[in-house]
Amino acid sequence: QEAPPSLYQRLGGLAPISVVVSDFIEVLLPDEQLNANPALDAARQRVPAPYLKYHITAMVCEVTGGPCSYHGRGMKESHAHLNITEAEWQRMLVLFQEVLARHQVPEQETRELLDIVGSTKADIVGTAAQ
Numbered sequence: 255q256e257a258p259p260s261l262y263q264r265l266g267g268l269a270p271i272s273v274v275v276s277d278f279i280e281v282l283l284p285d286e287q288l289n290a291n292p293a294l295d296a297a298r299q300r301v302p303a304p305y306l307k308y309h310i311t312a313m314v315c316e317v318t319g320g321p322c323s324y325h326g327r328g329m330k331e332s333h334a335h336l337n338i339t340e341a342e343w344q345r346m347l348v349l350f351q352e353v354l355a356r357h358q359v360p361e362q363e364t365r366e367l368l369d370i371v372g373s374t375k376a377d378i379v380g381t382a383a384q
């Protein structure tokens with residue numbers, strides 16, 4: 255009996271995943287609502303977009319069952335200084351879903367990706383040092 259296809263396989267593998275991640279970063283970094291947060295505005299000017307695309311592609315590839323390993327920092331460590339709010343998180347989700355829709359990612363796969371992203375929220379939102 256064959257194993258059911260992984261999310262990685264259903265998304266079409268590394269090529270389409272890397273394109274979706276790239277497009278997502280391209281809309282995330284210049285977003286005015288997010289850049290009203292001075293910590294985010296500073297970070298996007300300091301951190302190279304290709305670096306973020308590389309790490310996030312590797313992470314998505316790994317957690318969806320693909321042949322990659324993520325070697326970046328933890329989510330808490332890499333986002334705490336950004337002071338990301340609930341409203342900014344919601345904005346990110348809107349941008350993410352727009353990119354998935356533009357690439358015609360089906361409903362089931364969209365749901366699974368949103369669950370994966372959602373599982374990181376507690377480490378990313380409201381984790382700034384008091």
Ligand code: HEM
Pocket residue numbers: 288294297298301306309310313325326327328332333336338342343346370371374378
């Ligand atoms: C509102 C939501 C988010 C915003 C605005 C955001 C923004 C950023 C920024 C600006 C950086 C660079 C920080 C620095 O090096 O100073 C970063 C790093 C990173 N983010 Fe996010 N992020 C968000 C959510 C997420 C989510 C949901 C994931 C994955 C599921 C993710 C994965 C990563 C990774 C892998 C890195 C690189 C870690 C490293 O440097 O080793 N981010 N993010």
